Amino acid sequence: MKLKLATVALGAVMAAAPAMADLVVPNLSYRTGPYGANGTQYADGFNDYFTLLNERDGGIGGEKVRTPECETAYNTEKGVECYEATKGDGALVYNPLSTGITYQLIPKVSVDQKVLYTPGYGRTSAKNGKVFEWIFNAPANYWDGASVAIKYLLDQNGGDLNGKKIALVYHNSAYGKEPIRTLQDLSAKHGFTLTELPVDPPGQEQKSQWLQIRRDKPDYVIMWGWGVMNQAAIQEAANIRFPMENFIGVWWSGSEVDVLPVGAAAHGYKSLTFNGVGTDYPLYDDMQKYVVEPGKASQGGQFVGSSLYSRGMYAAVVIAEAIRKAQELAGTAQITAPQLRDGFEALDITPERLAEIGLPDFGPEIKMSCDNHGGSGMARLQQWDAEAKKWSLITEFTAPDQEVLDPLIVEDSEAYAKEAGISPRC
Amino acid sequence: MFYREAGDFKTSYRDDGQTFPIRLDRWGYYAVLAVAFLVVPFVIDSYWANAVLVPFLIYAIAAIGLNILTGYAGQVSLGTGGFMAVGAYAVYKLMTAFPGVPIVIHIVLAGAITAVVGMLFGLPSLRIKGFYLAVATLAAQFFLVWLFNKVPWFYNYSASGQINAPERTILGWAVTGPATSASAKYLVCLVFAVVLAWVARNLTRGSVGRKWMAIRDMDIAAEIIGVNPLTAKLSAFAVSSFFVGIAGALLFAVYLGAAEASEAFGINKSFLILFMVIIGGLGSIFGSFAGAAFLVLLPVLLKNVLVAQFGWPTDLAAHIELMIVGALIVFFLIVEPHGLARLWALTKEKLRLWPFPH
Numbered sequence: 001m002k003l004k005l006a007t008v009a010l011g012a013v014m015a016a017a018p019a020m021a022d023l024v025v026p027n028l029s030y031r032t033g034p035y036g037a038n039g040t041q042y043a044d045g046f047n048d049y050f051t052l053l054n055e056r057d058g059g060i061g062g063e064k065v066r067t068p069e070c071e072t073a074y075n076t077e078k079g080v081e082c083y084e085a086t087k088g089d090g091a092l093v094y095n096p097l098s099t100g101i102t103y104q105l106i107p108k109v110s111v112d113q114k115v116l117y118t119p120g121y122g123r124t125s126a127k128n129g130k131v132f133e134w135i136f137n138a139p140a141n142y143w144d145g146a147s148v149a150i151k152y153l154l155d156q157n158g159g160d161l162n163g164k165k166i167a168l169v170y171h172n173s174a175y176g177k178e179p180i181r182t183l184q185d186l187s188a189k190h191g192f193t194l195t196e197l198p199v200d201p202p203g204q205e206q207k208s209q210w211l212q213i214r215r216d217k218p219d220y221v222i223m224w225g226w227g228v229m230n231q232a233a234i235q236e237a238a239n240i241r242f243p244m245e246n247f248i249g250v251w252w253s254g255s256e257v258d259v260l261p262v263g264a265a266a267h268g269y270k271s272l273t274f275n276g277v278g279t280d281y282p283l284y285d286d287m288q289k290y291v292v293e294p295g296k297a298s299q300g301g302q303f304v305g306s307s308l309y310s311r312g313m314y315a316a317v318v319i320a321e322a323i324r325k326a327q328e329l330a331g332t333a334q335i336t337a338p339q340l341r342d343g344f345e346a347l348d349i350t351p352e353r354l355a356e357i358g359l360p361d362f363g364p365e366i367k368m369s370c371d372n373h374g375g376s377g378m379a380r381l382q383q384w385d386a387e388a389k390k391w392s393l394i395t396e397f398t399a400p401d402q403e404v405l406d407p408l409i410v411e412d413s414e415a416y417a418k419e420a421g422i423s424p425r426c
Numbered sequence: 427m428f429y430r431e432a433g434d435f436k437t438s439y440r441d442d443g444q445t446f447p448i449r450l451d452r453w454g455y456y457a458v459l460a461v462a463f464l465v466v467p468f469v470i471d472s473y474w475a476n477a478v479l480v481p482f483l484i485y486a487i488a489a490i491g492l493n494i495l496t497g498y499a500g501q502v503s504l505g506t507g508g509f510m511a512v513g514a515y516a517v518y519k520l521m522t523a524f525p526g527v528p529i530v531i532h533i534v535l536a537g538a539i540t541a542v543v544g545m546l547f548g549l550p551s552l553r554i555k556g557f558y559l560a561v562a563t564l565a566a567q568f569f570l571v572w573l574f575n576k577v578p579w580f581y582n583y584s585a586s587g588q589i590n591a592p593e594r595t596i597l598g599w600a601v602t603g604p605a606t607s608a609s610a611k612y613l614v615c616l617v618f619a620v621v622l623a624w625v626a627r628n629l630t631r632g633s634v635g636r637k638w639m640a641i642r643d644m645d646i647a648a649e650i651i652g653v654n655p656l657t658a659k660l661s662a663f664a665v666s667s668f669f670v671g672i673a674g675a676l677l678f679a680v681y682l683g684a685a686e687a688s689e690a691f692g693i694n695k696s697f698l699i700l701f702m703v704i705i706g707g708l709g710s711i712f713g714s715f716a717g718a719a720f721l722v723l724l725p726v727l728l729k730n731v732l733v734a735q736f737g738w739p740t741d742l743a744a745h746i747e748l749m750i751v752g753a754l755i756v757f758f759l760i761v762e763p764h765g766l767a768r769l770w771a772l773t774k775e776k777l778r779l780w781p782f783p784h
Contacts, residue, residue, distance in 0.1 A: 031741030040741065071729075071740035076682060076689060081477040081726065088473065103588045103684040107604035123586070172575060174586035174686050181585050198575070201688055299739075412585055419522075419592055420603075 022066045023059070023335070025050065025319060026086035028096040033073040034202035035227035037257045038308055040299070042097055043069065045312030047298035048291050052283075053320060055290040060323050061333040074227070076100045083108065092323070092340045093117050095315055099175035107420065109134045114337045115344060117322075119315050120145075120251055120274060124178055125412035127374030129345065130424035132413065136344050138318070138366045138375030140274045140400075142224075143408060145250050146179035147400035148379045149222055149272060150186050152248070162191040167213055169206075169233055170224040172198035179224055179250075185404050203229025210236040223249040230258035238265035244384075245270065251379070254391070255307040259384045267386035270394070274379045275314040276362040277391045279305035283358030307382075307391055314363055322347050345370050364397045370426040377402070429777035445627055462616055467609040475608035476681070482722045483615040484676045489702040489714035490626050491669025496700070497708035498630050499662035500642025501551050505563035507695035508570035509667050510674030511687050512540045515580050517675035518589045521602070522582060529594040529601055529679070533618070537672040543570075544667020551659050555645075567696055574687035588686050591679045602679045611680050618676060622669055627711050629665065638662050639709075670699075705755060707765025716766035724751055 029043030030036055050065040059065055068089065070082035079101035083094065093115040096102060102122035109116045116135045118126070124143045126135035140148075154161055168183055170176030180196060187194040195216060197209040203225065210233075213221060221242065225233055230253045237247050245268040249258070254271025284305065292301040303309040326335045326343025335343070349366040364378035378397040385392055417424060434449045436442040446452040470479065488510060495501050516536035521529060547566040551559050574580050581589050593603030600606045601614045629635050637658040640648035649655055678685045685691070698721060706717020725747055732743035762769045776783070 029740065032744045036741070069740045070733075071744045073744065076685070077481065080682065084473040084476045085730075088471075099586070100588075100686060100689050103586070103590070103686075104682060107590070107683055111604040125585075173689055174588045177587045178585065415584075419590065421593070 022064045022090075023092060023323060024066050024068065024086075024090045025093055025095075025316075026082070026089075026091050027067045027069045028072050028079060028082045028086075028094060028098075028101065029069055030072050030074045030097070032071060033075070035074040038227055038230075038252075038255060039074065039097060041255065041257070041303040041306050041308035042312035042315075044298040044301075044303050045309035045314075046095070046316045047312075048287065048301070048304070048309075049313045049316035049320065051296050051298070052287055052291050055294070055296065056286055060320055061327040063327075063333045065320075065323075072096065072098065072101060074098050074100075076104050080104055087112055087114060092335070092337050093319055095119070095319070097121065099123070099178070100173065103174055106132070106135060115322075115340050117315065117319060117344070119318065120311070121175065125409045125416065127372065127377075127409050128413035129369070129371045129373035130413070130426050131417045131422055132373060133425060134341060136368065136373045138347075138368055138373065139364050140251075140377045140379045141374055142175075142178040142250070143182040143405050144374075144377030144400040145272050145379055146182040146222070147186065147377075147405060148381075148398050149248050149250075150183070150190065151398055151401065152381055152395060153220055154190065160190075164192040164220070165195065165216065165218040166192050166220045166222060167195040167197055167216065167218040168222050168224065169197045169199060169209060169213075171203060171226055171229055172200045175226065175252075176224045179222075181408060182405065183222075185408065186401070189404060199225070199229055199233070201229070202227055204232050206232050206236050210240055210242075213237075213242065214240045220246045220248065223247070223253050225249065225253045225258075230255075231261045234259060234262045234266050234269060237269075238262050244268035248272070248381070251311070254382060254384075256389075256391075257308075259386070260389070264386045266384055269384045270381055271384075271391075272379050273307070273311075273382045273391075273393075274363055274397075275310050276359070276393070277305065277307045277310050277382065281359050281362060286358065310362075314359075317357060317359065317363075318347070318349065318366065321349055321353070344368060344373075377405070429774060429780075431778070443631075445631075459620070462620075463613075467613055470608045470612050472608040475612045477726055478723060480611050480615050480681050481677075482718055483612075483619040484673050484681055485699065485702060485718040485722050486715045487615075487619050487622055487676070488670050488673035488699050489706060489718045490623060490711060491666045491673060492699050493703050493706075493708065493710070493714045494626060494630070494638070494669065495662050495666035496703055497710065497713075498635060498642060499638035499659065499666075501548070501659060501662060502556065502560040503563040503666070504560050504693070504696045504700065505547060505566035505570070506670055506699045507691045507693060508567040509540050509544055509670040510677060510695060511570050511574055511691035512543045512667075513537060513671030513674030514678035514685055514691065515574050515589065515687070516540065516671065517679050518591065519580065519582075521592065521594055521679065525592070525594070528596060530596060530614075532594075533672055533675045533679070536675040537668040540671020540674070541664040541668040544663045544670070545660050548660055548663025548667075551663065552656060564693075564696075567693055571687045571691060574691075586686075588684055589678065590684045591682075594679075602683070604683065606680070614680055615676055618672060622672065623711055623715075626665075626669070630711070634661060701755070705758060705765055707767030710765070710767035712770065713765050713767030716770065720754075720766065721751070724754070 027046055030039035047067050050067050054064050072079040072082050079096055095117050099121050102118050105116055118137045120140055122137050124141040126132040126137050183194050199206050223233055247269055249271035251272045259266040259269055291297050322343040325346050326340045327333050329342055330339040345368055347368045354362055364376055366375040377400045380397050381395045382391040383394045431448050446455050492506050495503050513536045516539040517532050520532040550562040581587050591602045593600050599610045601610050637653045640653050641658045702717035702721050705720055707713025728747045732738045733740055
């Protein structure tokens with residue numbers, strides 16, 4: 001029976017292999033499982049931007065972009081399967097939208113020479129391009145996020161957090177644990193006390209954590225959540241009447257699906273973000289004309305302009321710009337993954353360039369180099385308006401506290417280099 | 427007609443007691459082994475290794491392990507995921523602490539450590555049975571995963587709690603780490619699967635296995651005829667956990683390369699392996715392989731057919747895939763409650779008489 005299955009599967013795979021052509025950017029997405037509600041919007045935005053480029057400009061530099069999609073369900077084993085299934089197809093860059101899958105892929109892409117672009121997630125110390133040659137995590141990483149959140153709280157308190165209590169509610173996984181080290185260092189620097197409250201994934205059950213918050217009465221709660229955990233946490237915060245304006249989520253805890261189920265009680269909830277939201281950008285005119293109206297939008301374009309859709313689109317914008325840069329450097333339209341890596345390292349998305357694309361002030365300036373794969377790390381805050389049912393940006397882009405972050409990044413990436421036997425480049 | 431045993435005479439007890447008494451079966455077995463060892467390693471590519479064969483072999487090892495405990499010794503366990511985590515973290519600690527020692531020794535040692543842990547959590551089985559034991563092993567599942575998340579020593583104090591397998595070689599061939607070739611991965615898992623299946627088969631048909639089955643069928647009667655329940659149950663837990671631990675070590679070190687306890691070894695994994703055992707057939711080594719094949723290969727096959735062949739959207743395909751697998755599980759269990767192994771045995775019976783049934 002084993003043999004029979006194997007033959008059938010072999011036939012299916014062989015018949016399925018499409019012809020090599022175009023620029024291939026696989027979309028390892030998830031539209032099912034406890035994180036599906038979030039993953040599906042991101043994947044739509046990612047697909048739609050490339051569809052727009054194909055429809056409006058005929059691709060990038062005359063080459064069409066193909067985004068074969070593969071469902072990972074946020075599961076690392078399926079992620080590996082998807083990576084193996086797509087990598088032989090001329091894939092240039094991966095964006096798996098999962099820190100767990102990213103950790104799996106970091107060693108693999110380094111051997112297979114594929115670019116791994118993990119905007120706002122993944123391994124923070126991958127910012128150090130000397131060690132992580134193939135990984136890019138601009139515009140911001142988790143430690144940037146933690147630092148920007150604390151900076152915002154400093155601003156709110158006149159620059160002094162001494163004696164304040166801050167609780168971190170986090171997804172008990174590699175993703176949620178990432179900011180702890182930074183927050184610990186920041187708490188030592190600024191004198192606030194940090195309480196760590198892990199929530200076991202997927203995170204529907206958080207009664208005990210919020211009971212503890214009600215007892216401890218922290219001044220602020222910071223959340224590193226994803227998927228169904230976000231709405232559960234915001235609901236629990238509303239249940240214990242925790243003041244929403246003192247509750248700050250990371251950018252992955254700041255989408256419409258997280259706050260809408262809680263209704264009016266979610267009013268005032270804040271989250272970090274590194275991209276704009278809403279459809280008030282000139283690009284959306286083209287999006288409407290070339291993608292949504294002709295019916296070419298991913299899933300019919302029902303999420304256009306949402307927070308996660310915008311972030312998926314932003315990831316596609318950065319990848320498209322890197323491809324453009326790589327084509328420029330290589331002098332050929334049909335680039336390879338190593339050429340794309342050079343394109344990423346030479347990437348410079350200025351505010352002017354963003355305006356040219358039709359997304360003025362949509363994201364921070366991104367400038368990368370051989371040793372800096374993480375950009376500036378700037379992020380801003382948005383706040384939920386439950387009556388208007390929309391996010392509004394409440395701060396400008398803020399730079400993180402690199403004085404604290406840089407030594408941490410060097411330490412962590414050097415530990416990895418030692419473990420994996422990598423000698424630093426650049 | 428095609429499947430016959432006429433003229434296949436046994437002249438010694440040894441011949442009669444062998445695992446494959448029918449010549450055709452024996453040839454089939456040798457042929458499968460020959461293909462698996464001599465042909466597949468030369469044609470395998472990384473997709474086939476990483477998405478199909480390596481997970482299949484690893485889950486087959488885990489399913490054999492659980493089958494020893496649940497199928498042969500009758501002790502229901504929901505702690506398989508936790509025990510796999512023990513194997514994974516044990517091999518990680520060993521391979522980072524003693525980089526010079528061959529990885530195969532580390533994997534076997536990881537199995538041994540898991541066996542000790544398994545015996546510890548098997549102690550309640552001396553007092554409680556059935557559903558109550560299932561709950562006690564469920565506690566093991568949650569405790570172990572919590573432990574590996576909570577104590578930083580287990581993940582060498584890394585910032586994210588992830589463990590990463592560094593590169594280790596056997597005779598100069600990388601078998602863990604990113605540079606591992608597809609055939610090396612496959613061969614390591616294949617050797618472990620074949621050797622462990624052979625060990626399991628010979629344990630279960632010897633006196634140890636007979637004691638397990640006696641305990642399973644009626645523990646009081648077994649005790650009266652002289653089976654010591656303490657040694658029988660604890661040895662079942664030890665051997666089972668040894669297998670499961672090796673599966674966990676291979677899953678982490680060879681297959682995934684990086685893991686975190688709650689994601690890779692959660693309660694879902696325990697259920698997955700329990701389903702493999704139930705669908706494959708309780709108390710059957712072949713059933714463990716069949717169950718693992720059913721639950722590992724079928725989703726991959728369906729995904730390739732639905733998405734690549736029919737061009738369906740990935741989310742629709744993922745949902746349909748769950749429905750098809752679920753419906754097939756229900757179908758198989760209605761048609762043959764004793765699992766795929768029994769179905770296979772019945773097919774063989776029928777083929778022996780075909781085309782002239784009684």
